[in-house]
Amino acid sequence: MSLVIVGSLAFDTIETPSERRERVIGGSATYCALAASYFTSPYLVGVVGEDFPQEVIKLFQHRGIDLTGLEVKEGRTFHWEGRYGHDPNHRLTLKLELNVFGDFHPSLPRKYRQAGIIFLANIDPDLQEEILHQVVNPRLVAMDTIDHWIKNKREALFRVLKKVDILLANEEEIKLLTDEINLIRAGRKILQLGPELVVIKKGEHGALVLGEGWVFGVLAHPCEEVIDPTGAGDCFAGGFLGYLDRVRQLSQRAIKRAAVYGSVMASFAIEDFGIERLKNLKEEEIKERFLEFKKLVSFA
């Protein structure tokens, strides 16, 4: 079908309780595209400055990621700086330099407009809508968002929600969006806002998928040390949508397996800083971890 991924490419400066890393490669589209690249050849839409390393561009190409939709602009790449506490689910944004991302208004390349799956990673909902105007009858549109847009662009966000098939968001965002504490009730509320499916990412507790009349749950991979949680959610989306693109099916079974592959990719992402762990995964490692997820919940 082909999968278009729209989002940010960035330098991240990351502080964890044990380490600080300056300007590692990050961004929602970066993580998502790399994760998806193990299942399909995604189309990337984003913008970088002239300072973006050529070796990362080469890595993208090597991983089969289509870069026709990647703009290289005069100026500097988006830069985020954040700090994680002992609880990796909580982070503080210390600095945000939008740079070339500030006036990002992509015009999708012609072949991207016919794609079967569109993923709108966490960006301004107005921008998400702009992109939806450019695509022609996609089979599946998925989106992510963050608390910032829920708090400050609620109306635009609700407008986009009406037009998408899947919302992927984390537990706190889902609760904030629906004003519900109970996750099942919150999920059902989302299904009334437009999406046919909601994926609730719960960090160390795994993820829930809710559709009309059914629920599916994935556990998180048992992990004793989260090195860097950045990008885990985007990698979930990459594995999830990449798998759906590969199997060209949207059956309940495919969606469940996709959610497990999403969790698989997220579980790799947190094992090292930035995209380190995602650069060179082997088929075998992914398969093996998929089986570990199976074993984790099997009691037959």
Add this chain to the structure above:
Amino acid sequence: MSLVIVGSLAFDTIETPSERRERVIGGSATYCALAASYFTSPYLVGVVGEDFPQEVIKLFQHRGIDLTGLEVKEGRTFHWEGRYGHDPNHRLTLKLELNVFGDFHPSLPRKYRQAGIIFLANIDPDLQEEILHQVVNPRLVAMDTIDHWIKNKREALFRVLKKVDILLANEEEIKLLTDEINLIRAGRKILQLGPELVVIKKGEHGALVLGEGWVFGVLAHPCEEVIDPTGAGDCFAGGFLGYLDRVRQLSQRAIKRAAVYGSVMASFAIEDFGIERLKNLKEEEIKERFLEFKKLVSFA
């Protein structure tokens, strides 16, 4: 093998955001024994006052619960009063009247001392130890505890931990006990304190079972409204240990299935106030819910 359950029997006055119920029947041993009674005929050890309703005694008998170890003492039954917020995982104790439970020092009936499985529900660790001195080579000893004992009787608690095979406790208690935020690391630490197995109850996120070299996870039953969370953990223990007693096996497979039955019983408990839902469950309902738990995580 036979299963001995030692804990409290109580009147609970419960406030939830939508309702207040006065003096419903509660207590860790009550919940645990009722849940276990769907799998085996547990032996109950506890104390009640003269005000404890005869109809509940009859219910216990009807459910095949052995009451040789139940003392009826002059005075009033233990009374707890608590309030739940919108988040059912957080509760506030408003009142605690120990009454006859205040000087509870049970002497186990002879036939109880030979039992295969001993469950020490949440009581003073000194009392838990007292009971362990009375039993003869049990095949399995499991215990629960709460934050109060972790904070105020740490030494005694660590002494008991050395002597038990399984610790069942909730997420917050496990973190408090180990001073760890990461649950997998916390669980592994528990395994170094004595138990061979730790069961971490996570409310709406389900439960994790950790043994030497393996992890198993159960999701919570998707529940849109928790009517009364009281007793869910004790019902988990009842289903878990009741099942193990029934199958007379401690294999990994049996333990995994036991954890699912624990979750099944906990999921019933929260559907109504007090023990209402646990009085008259049908075989069929339990079987059906077990299958729902399977469906919830199956992706083959």
